[in-house]
Amino acid sequence: xxxxxxxxxxxxxxxxxxxxxxxxxxxxxxxxxxxxxxxxxxxxxxxxxxxxxxxxxxxxxxxxxxxxxxxxxxxxxxxxxxxxxxxxxxxxxxxxxxxxxxxxxxxxxxxxxxxxxxxxxxxxxxxxxxxxxxxxxxxxxxxxxxxxxxxxxxxxxxxxxxxxxxxxxxxxxxxxxxxxxxxxxxxxxxxxxxxxxxxxxxxxxxxxxxxxxxxxxxxxxxxxxxxxxxxxxxxxxxxxxxxxxxxxxxxxxxxxxxxxxxxxxxxxxxxxx
Amino acid sequence: xxxxxxxxxxxxxxxxxxxxxxxxxxxxxxxxxxxxxxxxxxxxxxxxxxxxxxxxxxxxxxxxxxxxxxxxxxxxxxxxxxxxxxxxxxxxxxxxxxxxxxxxxxxxxxxxxxxxxxxxxxxxxxxxxxxxxxxxxxxxxxxxxxxxxxxxxxxxxxxxxxxxxxxxxxxxxxxxxxxxxxxxxxxxxxxxxxxxxxxxxxxxxxxxxxxxxxxxxxxxxxxxxxxxxxxxxxxxxxxxxxxxxxxxxxxxxxxxxxxxxxxxxxxxxxxxx
Numbered sequence: 001x002x003x004x005x006x007x008x009x010x011x012x013x014x015x016x017x018x019x020x021x022x023x024x025x026x027x028x029x030x031x032x033x034x035x036x037x038x039x040x041x042x043x044x045x046x047x048x049x050x051x052x053x054x055x056x057x058x059x060x061x062x063x064x065x066x067x068x069x070x071x072x073x074x075x076x077x078x079x080x081x082x083x084x085x086x087x088x089x090x091x092x093x094x095x096x097x098x099x100x101x102x103x104x105x106x107x108x109x110x111x112x113x114x115x116x117x118x119x120x121x122x123x124x125x126x127x128x129x130x131x132x133x134x135x136x137x138x139x140x141x142x143x144x145x146x147x148x149x150x151x152x153x154x155x156x157x158x159x160x161x162x163x164x165x166x167x168x169x170x171x172x173x174x175x176x177x178x179x180x181x182x183x184x185x186x187x188x189x190x191x192x193x194x195x196x197x198x199x200x201x202x203x204x205x206x207x208x209x210x211x212x213x214x215x216x217x218x219x220x221x222x223x224x225x226x227x228x229x230x231x232x233x234x235x236x237x238x239x240x241x242x243x244x245x246x247x248x249x250x251x252x253x254x255x256x257x258x259x260x261x262x263x264x265x266x267x268x269x270x271x272x273x
Numbered sequence: 274x275x276x277x278x279x280x281x282x283x284x285x286x287x288x289x290x291x292x293x294x295x296x297x298x299x300x301x302x303x304x305x306x307x308x309x310x311x312x313x314x315x316x317x318x319x320x321x322x323x324x325x326x327x328x329x330x331x332x333x334x335x336x337x338x339x340x341x342x343x344x345x346x347x348x349x350x351x352x353x354x355x356x357x358x359x360x361x362x363x364x365x366x367x368x369x370x371x372x373x374x375x376x377x378x379x380x381x382x383x384x385x386x387x388x389x390x391x392x393x394x395x396x397x398x399x400x401x402x403x404x405x406x407x408x409x410x411x412x413x414x415x416x417x418x419x420x421x422x423x424x425x426x427x428x429x430x431x432x433x434x435x436x437x438x439x440x441x442x443x444x445x446x447x448x449x450x451x452x453x454x455x456x457x458x459x460x461x462x463x464x465x466x467x468x469x470x471x472x473x474x475x476x477x478x479x480x481x482x483x484x485x486x487x488x489x490x491x492x493x494x495x496x497x498x499x500x501x502x503x504x505x506x507x508x509x510x511x512x513x514x515x516x517x518x519x520x521x522x523x524x525x526x527x528x529x530x531x532x533x534x535x536x537x538x539x540x541x542x543x544x545x546x
Contacts, residue, residue, distance in 0.1 A: 153445075161446050168445030171453070172426075173438040178453040180445045 001244060001273040004202055006194040006253035010263055012187035014092025015256065018069045021090045022050045028064035028088065031056045031076070032121070035069055037210065037257040039235075056080060064088055071095045071125035095122055098154045098183040102129035105152035110179060113142075113171075115164050116156025123156050139166045147174045157185040188215055188256060195219050195253040199226035202251035204243060207232045208266050209255025216255030223253070236265045244273045274517060274546040277475055279467040279526035283536055285460035287365025288529065291342045294363045295323045301337035301361065304329045304349070305394070308342055310483065310530040312508075329353060337361055344368045344398035368395055371427045371456040375402040378425035383452060386415075386444075388437050389429025396429050412439045420447045430458040461488060461529060468492050468526040472499035475524035477516060480505045481539050482528025489528030496526070509538045517546045 011019075015035050022034055027049045033041050034052070044050040056065060056076075064086050067077070071091040080087055091099075102112050112130035116123040117137055127133045136142050151171055155164050161184055171178040199205050205223040209216030211234060223230035229247070233239055244250065250270050254263045284292075288308050295307055300322045306314050307325070317323040329338060329349075337359050340350070344364040353360055364372075375385050385403035389396040390410055400406045409415050424444055428437050434457055444451040472478050478496040482489030484507060496503035502520070506512055517523070523543050527536045 165442045165446040168451075168453075169438045169442035172441030172455060173434050175453075176455055178441075178455075180441075180448075180451040180453060182445060182449055182451075 001247065001270050002249045003267055003271055004198060004249060004251045005267075006191070006198045006251065008187075008190040008194040009252070010191075010208075010254040010256065010258050010260060012092075012185065012256055014069050014094055014185075018066075018090035018092070019044070019259070021088060022066055023048050025064050025066060025088055026050070028066050029053050029056070030066040030068055030090075031072060031080075032068050034066060034090065035257055036213070037259060039262065040257075040259045043259075043261075056083075056085070066090050068121075069095065070121040071099060072121075073125055073128035074099075075128065091125075092157070092185075094157050094183070094185045095125070098126045098157070098181065099129045101152065101154055101181050101183070102126050102133065105179060106130040106133075110150045110152040111148040113151055113153045113167075114156065115153065115159050115167055120156060122158075126154065126156075136167070139163070139170055142167060142170060147171065149176050151175050151177070152179040152181065154181045155183050157183060158188050159184050161189075191215070191219060191253065191256065192222055195251075196222050196226065198251040198253065199223040199230065202227060202249045203229065203247035204249075205230035205251045205253070206239070206266060206270065207253050207255070208235070208263050209258045210234060213255045213257055216258070219253055219255060223251070227251070233266065235262050236269045239266065239269055241273060244270070274520065274543050275522045276540055276544055277471060277522060277524045278540075279464070279471045279524065281460075281463040281467040282525070283464075283481075283527040283529065283531050283533060285365075285458070285529055287342050287367055287458075290365070291339075291363035292317070292532070294361060295339055296321050298337050298339060298361055299323070301339050302326050302329070303339040303341055303363075304345060304353070305341050307339060307363065308530055309486070310532060312535065313530075313532045316532075316534075329356075329358070339363050342368065343394040344372060345394075346398050346401035347372075348401060364398075365430070365458075367430050367456070367458045368398070371399045371430070371454065372402045374425065374427055374454050374456070375399050375406065378452060379403040379406075383423045383425040384421040386424055386426045386440075387429065388426065388432050388440055393429060395431075399427065399429075409440070412436070412443055415440060415443055420444070422449045424448050424450070425452040425454065427454045428456045430456060431461050432457050434462075464488070464526065464529065465491060465495055468524075469495050469499065471524040471526065472496040472503065475500060475522045476502065476520035477522075478503035478524045478526070479512070479539060479543065480526050480528070481508070481536050482531045483507060486528045486530055489531070492526055492528060496524070500524070506539065508535050509542045512539065512542055514546060517543070 066088045069092045112133040114135045118135040207220045220232045302324045339361045342365045385406040387408045391408040480493045493505045
């Protein structure tokens with residue numbers, strides 16, 4: 001079988017960086033899972049003795065504590081420092097940026113509006129750097145509250161650019177001064193665009209990723225629009241060889257939480273079909 | 274005839290302020306016409322000896338020079354200072370604000386985008402405070418140029434809020450950091466809203482203003498939508514008494530460049546019908 005990989009797929013820059021940090025700090029503890037992929041977390045435990053703890057403050061002191069990709073709340077970071085943990089920051093730089101902006105703009109007297117999901121750890125972390133931030137997940141919510149005079153708008157890194165821009169538009173008309181920081185990371189959309197192009201050119205598409213991962217499911221749904229024979233597998237054991245009957249070219253992509261080694265295992269098996 | 278004045282009409286705050294400044298500085302010279310209304314300029318000359326000069330730098334030195342409502346270019350202001358004129362600033366405060374912003378943001382490394390008419394004296398003045406500003410009168414123009422990383426967006430005071438907001442929306446999606454200063458003045462739109470309401474409640478509408486004034490013509494066109502018997506006059510001598518036959522209530526509004534004394538003359542004549 002001829003294999004065609006999507007131009008962009010799998011781990012984003014921030015996740016790759018976090019894993020490298022974990023691998024080079026054997027025996028560390030991460031506060032919450034480093035990334036949302038149990039198989040990769042298990043591998044880090046087995047090969048690098050990197051453990052996961054949910055509540056660091058209740059665990060005994062340990063030398064190295066890795067802060068995960070989504071970042072953590074300011075007060076938690078401060079509490080960790082007070083306990084004299086050695087903090088290793090694996091917060092994605094694209095997440096650290098809105099944290100910095102939230103702090104700086106809030107200190108400068110701007111009201112912080114975060115466009116994102118209030119329950120997402122990234123948004124909780126970013127919001128913790130501002131004084132009473134307004135967190136909205138839709139323009140509609142913004143139309144129901146009074147608009148302050150000086151606003152700084154930031155965004156969850158995975159927010160939709162079109163929605164973000166609608167909010168900016170509303171603020172431009174209703175606020176004297178708005179500072180807009182486009183903190184959206186393009187990785188998710190690049191993966192989606194890549195599978196959209198790839199799936200038009202192949203006979204079958206395999207998407208590798210967690211069945212509960214929403215970004216993986218989105219990739220599958222985009223592929224299916226262009227190629228009926230599109231399937232989602234968590235690893236190579238889930239491949240059904242009859243799928244490939246009469247096919248010549250297989251396109252492969254992977255969700256943002258799928259490590260390269262799983263993708264490579266899947267690719268190796270398909271190549272031999 | 275019963276008279277109903279529009280809730281908002283005629284001179285805006287900045288024009289009223291400029292005329293008061295001229296009246297309290299007898300014998301001054303204004304650089305270019307203080308406002309765009311020849312009858313009012315003539316009155317200021319006759320009653321307050323306030324003269325108009327087009328090119329101050331070619332005229333002999335004189336004590337008091339009034340800067341008109343639209344403001345002037347920075348280099349002209351500097352040249353006037355060098356010539357030791359006594360500058361009296363009648364620049365509308367709503368125009369002085371974007372001038373300040375342009376200077377400050379340009380000095381701070383932001384590329385200035387002005388939404389407005391490049392040939393309008395206000396926009397020329399504001400632009401002169403920035404380093405190589407980009408002046409656009411439509412979103413379309415913005416899509417044809419490369420977008421810098423740090424932008425400060427300001428607006429001509431009379432720009433349309435909806436268009437301004439579309440530009441803000443485009444920048445939010447395509448620029449890392451955008452500072453949006455809503456420098457639109459609401460006076461024009463308030464006059465339009467007021468005549469829209471008034472013209473639904475009266476038998477005849479008289480709009481007082483220059484026949485070449487675009488904002489006056491806009492008022493007439495809004496009135497005509499609601500009341501067929503709507504007329505535009507430059508002063509009381511243009512009133513045709515047959516218009517009022519069988520009418521009970523007359524609504525009156527005026528363009529932004531129409532002085533109160535002309536409106537009062539018109540009103541006095543109509544009241545006696």
